[in-house]
Amino acid sequence: ANLDNPDLDYVDKTTPDLDKRCDLDYVPKVAREKNVRISLSESFGFGGQNAVIVLKKYEV
Numbered sequence: 001a002n003l004d005n006p007d008l009d010y011v012d013k014t015t016p017d018l019d020k021r022c023d024l025d026y027v028p029k030v031a032r033e034k035n036v037r038i039s040l041s042e043s044f045g046f047g048g049q050n051a052v053i054v055l056k057k058y059e060v
Contacts, residue, residue, distance in 0.1 A: 003031040 010028040036057070043051045 002034055002036045004034050004036075006031050 004027045006027045006029050008029065010026055038057070039055045041053050041055075
């Protein structure tokens, strides 16, 4: 599935604690369909047990 996962805690861009200089493409409340080519997953554990995986869509 080519989806951008939603940010469930997002309110709107006028929330005062958001930095106005950081114009990100927010995905509020509902997932959005998008052509996803590369995905990154990070996992951080206790005691420095960290892992990162990058997945790229196979193209023929």
